[in-house]
Amino acid sequence: MSVLSYAGALAVATLLHLAGTWIYPGFPRAVDLLLVVTVAAARAGRPERAIVAGSVAGWIADALTGGRFGLFGFADAAVGYLIALVAQRLVVQRKTAIAGVFAAAGAAQGVLLVLLGWAIVGGRELPRPLDLVVRVATTAVAGLAWTQVAALLSRRFRRLRHRPSGGLRIDRSLLP
Numbered sequence: 001m002s003v004l005s006y007a008g009a010l011a012v013a014t015l016l017h018l019a020g021t022w023i024y025p026g027f028p029r030a031v032d033l034l035l036v037v038t039v040a041a042a043r044a045g046r047p048e049r050a051i052v053a054g055s056v057a058g059w060i061a062d063a064l065t066g067g068r069f070g071l072f073g074f075a076d077a078a079v080g081y082l083i084a085l086v087a088q089r090l091v092v093q094r095k096t097a098i099a100g101v102f103a104a105a106g107a108a109q110g111v112l113l114v115l116l117g118w119a120i121v122g123g124r125e126l127p128r129p130l131d132l133v134v135r136v137a138t139t140a141v142a143g144l145a146w147t148q149v150a151a152l153l154s155r156r157f158r159r160l161r162h163r164p165s166g167g168l169r170i171d172r173s174l175l176p
Contacts, residue, residue, distance in 0.1 A: 001041045006053060009150075013037045014060055021064070029131045031138045032106070034061045036146050038076045039105045039139075042083035043092075054080030068121055075112040079105050095144060102143025106136035 001009070013033040020027035034057040042050035058076030062069045083105055092101055110132035117126040127135075 001044055001049075001053075006037070006041050009037045009040065010034070010057060010060065013057075014064070017061075017064055028061075028065050029127070030134045031142065032061065032109070032135055033142060034058070034072075035076055035079065035105060035109055035139055036102065036143045038080045039083050039102055039143060040146055040150065042080040043087050043101070045084055045087035047081050047084040047088075050080035050084035051077045054078070071113060071116050071120070074116065075109045078112055079109050082108060098147055099140040099144045103136050103140035105143075106139030107132075109139075110135060 013036065017028065017031075017033050020031060020033075038050070038054040038057045041053035044050075054077035055073050057080075058071075058073030059069070061072035061076065065072070083101065086101070092098055110127065114126055114132075
């Protein structure tokens with residue numbers, strides 16, 4: 001994922017997060033679209049980029065949720081790093097396997113948030129277990145949808161780039 005596509009994906013995820021929160025205030029407890037962007041960036045298998053992508057997405061999540069700053073940043077960076085390491089060794093193409101990767105990322109983020117909550121804030125701001133289960137499921141579904149939409153857009157733009165310009169063409173046999 002290039003820097004521009006990552007920035008665009010981050011902007012779309014942030015806007016969808018804000019819209020979801022505006023419609024339903026409990027949206028951030030159930031859905032983490034910024035984690036989906038982190039995992040999508042980490043699937044390229046570049047750990048350094050995955051750490052940066054996870055940190056930035058996590059910091060935005062921290063700013064939007066109003067919790068302790070840095071919890072989501074650390075958790076998303078760690079999850080992105082782990083997914084990038086796995087992506088270096090495994091090629092995941094089937095839809096069920098892709099959904100499994102996103103679900104595993106959601107579960108890992110939930111475990112890290114609970115551990116960080118106990119270590120840093122003394123367990124006062126821990127996510128509820130049902131919220132974690134719902135977040136794992138929604139991360140898997142949103143991640144699968146995200147990869148399908150990204151593949152569709154990629155094919156569409158690739159076709160537009162390779163399309164003939166429509167100008168006059170001179171046959172090569174006529175050229176000196």
